[in-house]
Amino acid sequence: MSSMKSWLRHAALLLLFVSVGCGGGGGTGDAGAGTVPGPTPNPGPQVALLVCSGFSPFDPNYLEASTGPQLVAAIQGAGYSLEASYFADDLGGGAEPGYTDLVAKLEQIRDDWIVGQSNPTQIVIVSHSYGCVRSHAAVRAVPDCPVRMMVDLDGSSVGWTLLTHPGDNPTQGGAPEGAYGINATIVCPAHPTVPSAPPPFDLEDVVFPNVEEAYEVRSGALIVNPANPFTLIEYDERWNARLDGSTTGLTCVFSGTDHSEVAQAGGTTLAGAQAWILARLP
Numbered sequence: 463m464s465s466m467k468s469w470l471r472h473a474a475l476l477l478l479f480v481s482v483g484c485g486g487g488g489g490t491g492d493a494g495a496g497t498v499p500g501p502t503p504n505p506g507p508q509v510a511l512l513v514c515s516g517f518s519p520f521d522p523n524y525l526e527a528s529t530g531p532q533l534v535a536a537i538q539g540a541g542y543s544l545e546a547s548y549f550a551d552d553l554g555g556g557a558e559p560g561y562t563d564l565v566a567k568l569e570q571i572r573d574d575w576i577v578g579q580s581n582p583t584q585i586v587i588v589s590h591s592y593g594c595v596r597s598h599a600a601v602r603a604v605p606d607c608p609v610r611m612m613v614d615l616d617g618s619s620v621g622w623t624l625l626t627h628p629g630d631n632p633t634q635g636g637a638p639e640g641a642y643g644i645n646a647t648i649v650c651p652a653h654p655t656v657p658s659a660p661p662p663f664d665l666e667d668v669v670f671p672n673v674e675e676a677y678e679v680r681s682g683a684l685i686v687n688p689a690n691p692f693t694l695i696e697y698d699e700r701w702n703a704r705l706d707g708s709t710t711g712l713t714c715v716f717s718g719t720d721h722s723e724v725a726q727a728g729g730t731t732l733a734g735a736q737a738w739i740l741a742r743l744p
Contacts, residue, residue: 500580501578501579501580502578502579502580503579503580503581504575504579504580504581504582504583505574505575505579506545506571506574506575506579506583507542507543507544507545507575507583508542508543508544508581508583508584509537509542509543509544509545509583509584509585509586509743510544510545510547510567510571510575510583510584510585510586511530511533511534511537511544511545511546511547511586511588512546512547512549512564512567512568512585512586512587512588512597513525513526513529513530513533513546513547513548513549513587513588513589514548514549514550514551514564514587514588514589514590514593514594514596514597515548515549515550515551515590515593516551516589516590516591516592516593516594516618516725517551517591517592517626518551522550522551522552522558523548523549523550523558525548525588525590525593525725526548528726528727528728529588529590529725529726529727529732530546530548530588531727532727532728532732532736533546533588533732533736533739534546536736536739536740537586537739537740537743540740540743542743547559547567549561549563549564549593549596549597551591551592551593551596553629553630553633553634560596561596561599561600561630561633561634562633564596564597564600565600565603565604568585568600568601568603568604568607568609569604569607571583571585571607572604572606572607572608576607576608582608584610584611584743585607585608585609585610585611586609586610586611586612586613586739587601587609587611587612587613588613588615588735589612589613589614589615589617590615590616590617590724590725591615591616591617591618591697591721591725592618592619592622592626592627593617594614594615594617594618594666595617595618595619595622595634595638595664595665595666596634597612597614598617598638598665598666598668598669598670599634599635599638599665601670601672601673602635602665602670603634603635604672605670605671605672606672607672608672608674609672609673609674610674610675610742611673611674611675611676611677611738611739611742612669612673612675612676612677613676613677613678613679613735613738613739614666614676614677614678614679614698614702615679615724615725615731615732615735616679616680616681616683616697616698616717616721616724616725617666617667617678617698618666618685618697618698619638619639619664619665619666620685620687620688620695620697621688622637622638622639623637623638623639624688624689625688638664638665638666639664639665640662640663640664641662641663641664641665641668642661642662642663642664642665642667642668642705643661643662643663644661644662644663644668644703644705644706644707645661645707646661646703646707646708647660647661648700648701648702648703648709648714649701650701650714650716651714652714652715652716653714653715653716656680656682656716658699658700658701659699659700663700663703664700666698667698667700667701667702667703668702668703668704668705669702669703669704669711669712670705671704671705673711674711675711675712675713675742676702676711676712676713677712677713677715677735677738677739678698678701678702678712678713678714678715679715679716679717679724679731679734679735680696680698680699680701680714680715680716680717681696681697681698681716681717681718681719681720681721681723681724681731682696682716682717682718682719683696683697683719683720683721684696684697685697685721697721701714702714713738715731715734717730717731719731
């Protein structure tokens with residue numbers, strides 16, 4: 463009889479453990495039902511190429527003809543899906559996509575192809591001359607949009623406020639000339655003998671925190687200084703810097719060519735920028 467009671471006690475305990483185990487499984491299932499879903503598949507391209515032309519009243523989107531297509535072919539040839547967009551040296555909202563359209567494009571890419579997406583789209587911005595003013599202003603205006611790479615081809619704001627675009631400054635966050643009093647004089651490791659003008663820094667000389675890496679070409683070409691017509695000034699007289707005066711993630715190149723060569727399809731300078739881009743795509 464004692465043996466029977468002992469057996470019954472063990473059987474009851476076994477049933478209790480089984481019951482608790484089943485209950486625990488149900489609790490785990492309830493917790494799993496409340497978890498936050500992971501990233502969704504990105505509906506956009508792997509790369510968004512944004513190309514910004516400089517000042518050219520008779521051919522506002524001149525980089526769209528051959529420079530942009532060369533980069534598109536190279537990136538697609540390396541196996542990446544891509545969308546290319548082109549922007550003129552214009553405030554935007556009109557016949558030619560300009561600054562405000564570039565800002566809107568960055569916001570669209572951020573919202574649709576980056577935030578909450580697995581394998582988010584990588585933004586690559588390539589700009590020439592005044593186009594660098596437009597692209598740097600747009601990147602500054604959307605600080606929560608990550609930009610994977612930024613390429614500046616002889617970026618310049620010479621004569622911007624005095625001659626060409628003073629009316630655009632309020633919309634773009636102020637005049638680009640001397641916009642940042644960063645206390646630094648930059649030396650390019652690859653070209654230590656090429657001088658760089660002291661502070662203040664122009665808008666197109668500043669790489670903002672949401673840009674991961676940047677590539678700058680200075681041609682060394684000269685233009686008449688609008689502030690003193692009896693003197694000449696470089697289109698781009700200063701190496702780029704971060705807001706803290708550092709050069710983290712920045713690559714600098716001196717081409718020693720004319721101002722237009724740096725952005726010409728088939729040219730040596732553009733080939734170098736293209737190779738730099740391809741080397742950094744995963």
